[in-house]
Amino acid sequence: MTRHYREFSTNRPGALIAAIPAVLGFTPEQSLVLVSIESGGLGAVLRVDLSPTLVEGLHELIEVIDAEQPDAVVAVIVDDKGAACPMCNEEHRALCDALIEALSGSGIELWAAHVVDHIGLGGTWHCVDGCGSRGAVDDPKASPLAAAAVLDGRRLYATRSDLQAVIAADHTAAPSALTDAIAARQGDDERRRWEDSAGAARRDVEAALAAVKRVAGGALLAEAEIVALGSALADAQVRDTMYAVAVGESAGAAESLWATLARRLPAPWRVEPLVLLAFSAYARGDGPLAGVSLEEALRCAPKHRMARMLDDALHSAMRPEQIRELARTGYRRAAELGVQLPPRQSFDQRAV
Template sequence: MTTYSPDFELNHPAALIAALPAVLGFVPENSLVLVSLGDGELGAVMRVDLSDDLIDRVDHLVEIAAAAAPEAMIAVIVDADGAHCPQCNSEYRQLCAVLSKALAQNDIELWAAHVVDRVAVGGRWHCVDGCGSGGAVDDPSASPLAAAAVLQGRRLYPRRADLQAVIAPDDLSRSAAVVAAASQHAARRAVAHREDPLACGRRDVEDAMAAAARVARGQSVSDAEVAALGCALRDVQVRDTLYALAVSEKAGEAETLWALLARTLPAPWRVEALVLLAFSAYVRGDGPLAGVSLEAALRCEPDHRMAGMLDTALQSGLRPEQIRELAITGYRMAKRLGVRLPPRRASGRCAG
């Protein structure tokens, strides 16, 4: 789920549907998209895959959506094969009836429900209840939200799989080499940490910032360096300090490093890189990247505290500015370690 305020009329379905790629970060396919409304503006937006058991999961979806306390919701069903199929539309009317009832129990109105074959130029939409309204989808690339996304430095992806590729492991043979290097480094680091925990943590944070600067310049990091960073991120004081980089002037450099580590480190080391990436993306308003990163992190470690907290905040539509203060803990930790972090800044650039 992600949250944005648009610059268009919510009662114009063609424009609303065209804005979905900019909100979600990718072009939705085979999806149910729930758009929450409050004070006449677009609020939290949630997407789930269409599936045979979707109607049985409506109560859970509404529970998540209701956490943001919207006044109303709009449902958009994206189905290239079923949008113009009478039998499918009957099933979608049933789905929306169940959805409307569940929302009403939470004092939320289902304001409208639309079916669209594809969210692209040439796509066609119509209302689920057969009211007769319908037409062509507006050009998604011309949506005001698409322009806003570009100005914010967010990248829009053709499909969700392309977004997921930002964090997908990209070299399994290298991951195996990193595992071997990490085992060796962990033993050495344990000795150094016992001798002087503060010096060990300070060195790890400084090494991470130096690696981020090199990666941002297009330089590579060795397997040994990746392994060392993975081990360092498992240290709570190091990890909590590095969260501060998300609100610093070097946020873009750090986020690029977290994305690289998420693709390179194997479990369990990649979990912390994924959560750092998620936090950085969330802080700068990139809910889609934060969402896929948290999803991957929670698959690796379902009980991860920070991942769970961020996921709950994201699902509830909590705005980025409301979580940025979490990074202040990192600056306090840095002071304790004797590390000088970059000055604070409101946002960073996209991950690469």
């Protein structure tokens, strides 16, 4: 589920389809995209892979869409076989028939359904039901929502694989050596915390904040810093405090740090940076990055409480401003530790 853009007209299919990459954060391929319509504008957007079992799983998608209580839904089927495959057209129609039936159970209308061969210059769309409507896809790079995404500090990716690469594990390092180094460091850290829990946590938070500043300045982290940060984030006091950075003026640099740690740390230590990255992305409305980060975190640690909570919130379309409220705990923890965090930033209220 992605963020919402209220001020966008949905009466031009070519423009609506061109806006999808800016909302998702990447250009979907071989996908079913559901766009909810709210007050005549573009609401939440949900994407799933086209697959033989998609029809059986439609009820789960409808539950997510229904949580938004939209006026209607527009379906966009991205299939590079397009009109060149008559059998595919029959499959598309069958999928939309099943979608209509599933939506009707929630009292939601399928306003329109389009098939597009690819979302980009030269892409073409046509209606699923053979009504004769067809046209060209507008340039996604010229979409008003693409400009809005850039202004919001979001990076747009060519494919979902490119987005997943942001947090993909770096296999060039020797994971066993890092694992041994972090385990040894944690043993030392646990002794420090036993002697002075608050003091150790304060020093670790300050070290993490210093690393955020260094990353913002373009510095590369040495392996010893990676090890120290991986061990520090295993401490709940440190981790809880760092969630507040997601709503501070250093949030962007912190995301770069969390992504770096997620790539370079071995499991299980990479889980905490993944969840911190997901929280920060979610807080600023970047559902796609939050989603892939949580997917990887839960793959590594299926029972991780914060990852599970954020994943449930994302799939139930909880708004970013509601998620930001969780950062208050981080500010309280920082005050208890005597740490000064970066000032809170203001968020664009246009995208919620």
